[in-house]
Amino acid sequence: MGVVLIPLPAERRLDFPMGRTVVVLGGGISGLAASYHLIRASCPPKVVLVEGSKRLGGWIRSVRGPDGAIFELGPRGIRPAGALGARTLLMFLLFLRTCGEQVSELGLDSQVLPVRGDHPAAQNRFLYVGGALHALPSGISLTLKVASLAMDSLCRGVFAGNSRELSIRSCFPSLFQAEQTHRSILLGLLLGAGRSPQPDSALIRQARAERWSQWSLRGGLETLPQALNTYLTSRGVSILKGQPVCGLSLQAGGRWKVGEPPGVSLGHSSLEADHIISAVPASVLSKLLPTEAAPLARALSTITAVSVAVVNLQYQGARLPVQGFGHLVPSSEDPGILGIVYDSVAFPEHDGSPPGLRLTVMLGGSWLQMLEAKGCVLSQELFQQKAEKAAATQLGLKEPPSHCLVHLHKNSIPQYTLGHWQKLESATQFLAAQKLPLTLAGASYEGVAVNDCIESGRQAAVQVLGIEPNS
Structure with missing residues (x-):
């Protein structure tokens, strides 16, 4: 089973300037996905991933029981539908290829567990x-x-x-868009709210043909963040686990300094970044931001x-x-x-x-x-x-x-409570007006499903690298 890769046109690969450093806060699936897309640039920046706990994957966690049974402590399946679902499937295929596994029908069948x-x-x-x-x-x-x-x-x-x-608009944007397009949620769901371009591969076509509702992996869903960890390490990404950050400060010249908790070393004499992608919860980030970003911190603190x-x-x-x-x-x-x-x-x-x-x-x-x-x-x-x-x-x-x-x-x-989308607009406008080298990602903003979180990481990397969206 072959893989159809979709390379970015050369004129659109506006990569991050060489020698620059991007620090990704949070080693859940959003932070891992952001690091993955950053490092795949033709001239990737130096990437440092900082995770406060001692494991990666966030809420995705698979545990094997004494009889070999696999229990999912968090998400248990991924939906392949739509552009986001197709991108996640394609990313998994690229893992297999990069890690040297045979990308064939037999090889994939041994990994992917579809629900047709x-x-x-x-x-x-x-x-x-x-x-x-x-x-x-x-x-x-x-x-x-x-x-x-x-x-x-x-x-x-x-x-x-x-x-x-x-907020239905923020929690279920497809329902909101269907209602806006067709003046009826039910009619909109039947007629569809429009299709967006999707990546392609033999596995994605198989998922569509067999109408997969979800898929998992033979070793449990945690296989996905584990594969990301292996890939990122092999590409030179510095992954610092068990090392929470206590604060962020802006230095002269606009660089960030990542603060260390008292008595804890992040493994660098001074961890600085030209840009930060925050994939930690909004309320956590609100406590780390400097006084210059107080309006942003106040908005983020209300996302509970x-x-x-x-x-x-x-x-x-x-x-x-x-x-x-x-x-x-x-x-x-x-x-x-x-x-x-x-x-x-x-x-x-x-x-x-x-x-x-x-x-x-x-x-x-x-x-x-x-x-x-x-x-x-x-x-x-x-x-x-x-x-x-x-x-x-x-x-x-x-x-x-x-x-x-x-x-x-x-x-x-x-919780995307009423007015959530206005908070996001306010945060986006503040970051743009202040030209802060900070990009937000993760479940706090535009979706809590695995596909949503992976896409938020991809979009964060897209923004940092200067690549046009949907590329």
């Missing part, structure tokens, strides 16, 4: 309403009857947030995030009452359970030996926010008990699980 359009995980999604599972309807008349519940559940399932507080607890459950000898991707839970049904993903349906290859039924229960919403506000002890036992009860009540899984993993992701999902 005729698979139950692609066709069936459910709502848990009135103590029962209901298939999400496809007809317009039925959709209208559940529109309020569906939007509430969608906001909870994607953003763990309140649909009355979130909520916590989500992820409980991975494994059951031996159990069966689900339905087959599908999973189900969402409206806030009126349970303020703490966001939904349950049927992991074994989409990716049975991750089930281990002997195969066990794998589920992921997502907890958050107003219930978790209330506990955090009260300063309650958020123990693993609390989340496990609530998750097991939800699995028993909503799916009939009465027996205790054979394996359980509990992880609380603090402040992990940004």
Whole structure:
């Protein structure tokens, strides 16, 4: 299976001046993607990636159980649809090629796990309403009857947030654009809001032909940031892990100085940068900015995030009452359970030996926010008990699980509340007016999905390098 590369025309490769340094803050998928696109320039700058924790990948994390089963503690699949999905697939293909692996149908089949359009995980999604599972309807008349519940559940399932507080324009731009174009969200979704140019390869064409709804990797989704780490290291990128930054200051001549916490060395006598790409959360960046950027810091500090607890459950000898991707839970049904993903349906290859039924229960919403506000002890036992009860009540899984993993992701999902897009406009205008050598990337701004984060990193690199967008 061949790969069709799309090189940038020579006249558009306006690369960063030689000898310059770009520091990327944050080693999640956005920061990794930004570093990847920077280093692939024909005359790349020196790139230094600084991550505060001791691992890369951010919320993407795969854990192998004692029986070989793979549990995703964060995102569990990537959507291949649209230009963003196609770019992510193409980037993965380039990894295989760069790392010396054979780019062939056999080689790719050993890595990529697709969920094709005729698979139950692609066709069936459910709502848990009135103590029962209901298939999400496809007809317009039925959709209208559940529109309020569906939007509430969608906001909870994607953003763990309140649909009355979130901005549809910022959270679901395709819905907003469809409504703007066709004066109706439903009509717009049926007719489409317009197509954008997409990259091409044999695998991308296969994904379209087979109508993939999502894909993962045989070793778990964390294989992707691990591959990026290997690639960047091989290309000379300095990756500094376990070294949080305490502040940023502007030096004479407009260069940045990256501040070190007391008693911690970033491995350089003085880490300076000609440009900074920030892929850390907006609220974190707001605390690092110097006084010259106080208006920007104030705007960024208002982009808050909520916590989500992820409980991975494994059951031996159990069966689900339905087959599908999973189900969402409206806030009126349970303020703490966001939904349950049927992991074994989409990716049975991750089930281990002997195969066990794998589920992921997502907890958050107003219930978790209330506990955090009260300063309650958020123990693993609390989340496990609530998750097991939800699995028993909503799916009939009465027996205790054979394996359980509990992880609380603090402040992990940004909230695009009403007025979010005005904040982004204000930030963009301030950076342009002050000519600050700073570019924003990451989930805090224009999308929380893996594809959105990867694209934000690519666009940040595009801006720094001076390459036209969509190249």
